Amino acid sequence: MQTPPRLDLSGITKRFPGVLANDQVSFAVQPGEIHALLGENGAGKSTLVKMIYGIMQPDAGEIAWNGARITIANPKAARKLGIGMVFQHFSLFEAMTVLENIALGMDAKIPARDLEAKIVAVMQQYGLKLEPHRIVSTLSVGERQRIEIVRALLLNPNLLIMDEPTSVLTPQEVEQLFVVLRQLAKEGCSILYISHKLHEIKALCDTATILRGGKLVDTCDPAKETSRSMAEKMIGGSLKDIQRGEGRALGTAKLTVQNLSIPKDGPFGIALKDISFSVKAGEIFGIAGVAGNGQNALLLALSGETPSLKPDAIQIDGSKIAALTAKQRRLAGMASVPEERNGHAAVPDFSLSDNAILTARDRMGMVSGGMVNARSARTYAGEVIAAFSVKATGPGAMADSLSGGNLQKFIMGREIMQKPQVLVVSQPTWGVDAGAAAAIHQALVDLAATGSAIVVISQDLDELLSLCDTLAVINEGNLSKPMPVAGANIEEIGLLMGGVHGDPNAPTHISSEVAHAY
């Protein structure tokens, strides 16, 4: 008799107030299969996996585990079955250490010392670099994700659900993760892999299930599809390429950063060391690097949230702005988008209109005599929603009612439509679907075409390579020499990201050795 599927979903339906998140979704994951789950933001992928992990219950439909019908009452029950999950949004307590966070996620009580030994063993086995005693609040997004991965691996899962795991990793780290995942699959563990990176899915996955608007549109073999054909199934239309104007010429230096140094803001923070670069009018300047190498500090230093003591360290068109506050820098033409959407770039429980006031009030004339002109804020928010095709009920919609991708489009639009002289963005398309990412990229290219200087800080190297004119790599607070993207050597960039001068045991630049380890 044939082995039953590890996981078999049939007719799964889940309704939320106002949305049908999953509509009659049925598919199966075989033992040892790496199964991709594809779809735009809001397509219902997260809802579906939450039901598999027992966080939510389906309104209708059945889940079968190894052939037996089951109800997964809660995540503890899911873990007991051997279902592990790495979330896109991490569930970590910021004030606790890595070790404490992992201990909290364990159902069995294990003495801290034994647990630490187990964690170190898992990390060594899979080449994941993490210091168990660091406080989570001091860790970068990428490092936080490693905690989640270790936490899931500690449970020896039979089915591992990974929600966008590679968005914050270097190419070498991705490769390494794939080695881990393939190894797990070979041992019989099924993997349900959610990602927007279609070439990764082509490289890694055996099967792909594509969702759109809560419905299953196709289950296909990624090896037989192209990235483009899968993307078009996801968005239900044809995908647009970045349109660049003909005969683009770069202007003179607009943003100049000279020997910018910022001390670290905590025991585990990253200090910026003598950072110098300049971005010309019309140029898109990319900053690559592994999470936690000073990207955040650099964005805060440029946006003005961390002012510098040296006024000439940052200049726009020759005027010194490094000693100015965030508000003054905006007036001087500098706009920025930090990596964290919720609570940093936007206020979750404020309306989009109020979120427009947050950063656009001075440049867009929403303030006179200390009073806010609510009407002009609403108008501006409405314009952003229309111009960037933000799916929202209107300017009065709460920011947290939008999906991640739609909120990101709104935030990017809010800054871009202010026509800043300089725009600094961090992770502009993190967790954003292909359609929205293409729209955001196009908007950045269009803004550059009007003569603005743009800095894109991203851990997604593909994004930088397709978007930028010039690229530099940040590693432990040092910025490499900028290089033109045309003719850039990926291997070399990867080595810079891993820190060729850094820790020789760092796992990031030894992709060839990783292969030997198994």
Add this chain to the structure above:
Amino acid sequence: MRIKLEKRPAPSTFMLIATPIASVLLTMLIGVIVFDAIGIEGERAVIDIFLTPILASYKWQDVAVKAAPLIIIALGLSIGNRAQIWNIGAEGQYVLGALFAAGVGIAAGPTGGPFTLILMILAGIVGGAAWAAIPAFLKTRWDVNEILTSLMLTYVSFQVLGYLVGGPWKDPNGRNFPATAPLPESLTLPILFPGTTVHLGVAIALILPFVFWVLMSKSVFGFQIRVVGSAPHAARHGGFDAKQTIWMALLIGGGMAGLAGALEFTGSLKAINLGFPSGYGFTAIIVAFLGRLNPIGCLIAGFVLAVTYVGGQVAQTTVHIPNSTAGIFQAMMLFFILASDILIRYRVRFIAKKPANSTEAHT
């Protein structure tokens, strides 16, 4: 059947208004039950506390005069609370406001007129703000918790009060009683309706909520306060200075409490004795929350709490329960209002149990 909390797509306006009303009604209901249980006429007590002050017109002036300081203090506190800055020391700032006003009055001597009176009231604002500046300085400089410092400074203020009224400011003609000399007629607030105790401070308490409403909902400052309270990182990103916000929130909170103290002194009591701190500064915390940290809400909630104050006195004579019973009712209201807060952002769903044929035993 299971009970489940489900996040609403948007905060419920209905619940925003319904929960404070329900809290008051629940407080009355529980009051009846508890008093009946301990052998006191529950309905009578609750009616006297909550309804007599409203139904008996001769009590209206008492309600208005008691509501005024509660409203004014709550307005200031609600700004701080919106920014997640917890000033628990309004009582002390209220005392300092009165003392500053008294200091100016004493310095001006018995000949002062309206100009001196205005100066006294301004001094009251300065006094309250100065007292709140201490927690603000400690918090911005060394990140000292303002809840502790503002509360502890309240007790310091009582000592300052005791020293002044028992020492340098003691009324020479007061038979050695620790109290200041009564204010001369020229330095007391005008009475709005002759023959009542309703003074100008009541009018100020009726106007200020609208000023604060405009400030909070229309001004950049109000926006700043709301952003800092809701998402401090976003506030920094938006160019708002966290330290400045702490200073402003505490200074306004202290200034309003000081204003209330000065108005109470010049409008109602006319002399300061050891009994001057009457708990308005603490009760105003309840007013601020019952009023949903909304200025107009504070206006309404101020009257509700004033009713319980006056009603407590009524019940003292009619059903012979201690005056402090009103405090129990006030606390109960705060309890219910905080407990019901969750209903604004979440809805309660009752979910019928699933049919038993699913293999739940499996998990």
